[in-house]
Amino acid sequence: MDATLLHTQELEINLGPQHPSTHGVLRVVLKLDGERIVSARPVIGYLHRGCEKLGECRSYPQVVVYTDRMDYVAAFAGNLTYIEAVERLCGIEAPPRAQYMRVVLAELQRIASHLLWLGTHALDLGAMSVFLYCFREREMILDLFESYCGARLTLNAVRVGGQLNDFPEGWVEECRKFCEILPAAVQEYETLLSVNRIWVERTKGVGVISAADAIDWGLSGPPLRGSGVDYDVRKAMPYAAYAEMDFDVPLGTHGDTYDRYLIRMEEMRQSRRVILQALDRLPGGDVRAKVPKRLRPPAGGEVYHVTEGPRGEQGVYLVSDGSDTAWRCRFRSPCFVNLQALPELAKGHLVADIVALIGTIDIVLGCVDR
């Protein structure tokens, strides 16, 4: 029946900024027709700290701590992107051992981030146990980080020209032990979810992104690959020691929430493969190159460096004016770009799907707002 005849009113509700399933301080203004979403408008900025401006006021090494706090779920990925950009700007190269260590840590961070994503995504859809199982394994990764650099979340372990220090004694064995238990753990989540009727019904066909749309919106990471676009920065523009690693890039076919879920599960397995390869071939030698105390990149230097973070393409754009602070510092946040897709995805879905959609694009508000 025509809605205008019945004089039904659309209900406008605020999902967030304080809401159990918006993963931080995202606010989504929803217009509802009954249970159906007419429009969804994300409101961001509650966590804005001016990281880019800070990046122009502090010297290059001082900015690393801010990159920790942008995507705090995958701090190492942020560190790595920024440091590699600075290295390129200054023409410094880290020794090979440090390059391999970066790969190991970045992939551990990817697994940790995906585990957190899986746990919270499942929790949003009501599967409580998966959340705690994921945290059990994530805890082991955080312990590995802690024994490496003392910090669990905000690592700040990368330095311009190498790493903070070498892996401590026994660390490599501990890391291998973790890699041994990981496949069984991932299998456990899959038994709980992949073949679970309710999970499949909640995720299949929800939030479909076509390949063309994904490219137009500038999506990256699992949301892009879920639509079948084969683009992974690690393969397309290898950095650190990724050129020597052998791994597969999982691709989706339908571009729905279920495909993106499968991709992230497979990425965890692939990350494990990369870690084991890197540990096997870990070269000897120094972990830190000789670097001047005060970094002064040549004036007029300009660099845009991208890496494949757990959430997608992380970029840093730096312009140097010859001093020890950047003249322009810009962070490309994958979460911010991916969040653009939410209003389009939510249209026509039910209110229960919005939590699945927020979960599937996997945003971290620190990363969105910067």
Next chain:
Amino acid sequence: MIQKVLVPLVQIGIVLNVMLLVVAYLTLLERKVIAFMQVRLGPRRVGPHGLLQPIADILKLMIKEDITPARADRLVFWLAPCIALAPAVVMFAVIPFSGTPLEFQVFGTTLRVTPWITDVNVGLLYLLAVSSLGVFGLVLGGWASNSKYPLLGGLRSAAQMVSYEVPLGLSLVGVLLFAGTASMVGIVHAQQNAPFWFFVPQILGLVIYFISAVAETNRAPFDLPEAETELVAGFHTEYSGMKFALFFLAEYMNMIVVSGIIATLFFGGWLPITFGLGYLSPRIPEVLANPAGELFGLAGPFWPFVTGLVWFAIKVFVVLFFYLWLRATFPRYRYDQLMRIGWKWLLPLSLANVMVTAVLIEMVR
């Protein structure tokens, strides 16, 4: 006079208080069982192994400030939790907890205390009728809060409970056909005389009833009216303190009633679990029904009364455990999927179940 008024009052008092205690410890059981399934420990701080946790929880809820939103409909806001709780409590009236009545000699008269508050001959219909009233509490609570999330929660519960009411009732018709009576005590007696408990021929009815009942009691994976990740807390978002406690109490009371109904209708109520050994020797069920009397020669109705109570409690516990197991395992259904299951699957299946059962019974006769 004493038999007609005082005895029922005492019975009601005992049942009510025991059930409150059971609810309190059901919450602890839930937390412990789910913690165990989720590689956690659960509450451990209050008392040994957290055994006093429910007491602490109740105290907290009682002394908590009871906030009524400024623009809420105060009367309805206050009434809604009571409306939700009352049917849950009233349903205990017809559930038989054990089989043997007790008899006391007081002032020269013999008082007969039955292990059920009353045994009306329309017991099952009474249960169905009363259980469908609980939804009003949720709907009114959601509406009276004058807030958006509770409103959505209330709407959901209205739609959900109305759709699941139909298969819920139909799934029990098969049992009625077998038992030939709607009295709860009569149904257990019918199972005692039948060669099997009714879950054997009515396994489909049992499954449908359990699924519908989980939906009816708003438990996972059908806990849409209070889906916390979507609707914050659903219909009770604005409730706090004792009013919230009443909703909470109603939910757990309903769980226990449903478990009691399943135990009574499908699993022989207070009858002992024999795993079919009764076919080998009729002595085995007799011993299991009254071990104290049969093995140790302790006479009197007290011992079979207690044994029946224990068997009933075991069955109720198993069903409750199932409830908790579901909650720890499954994601939540979506609103439209929930409706689809109710109308497209459960309703036709329960109708078919009634038809097939009726035809089979007629043919055997």
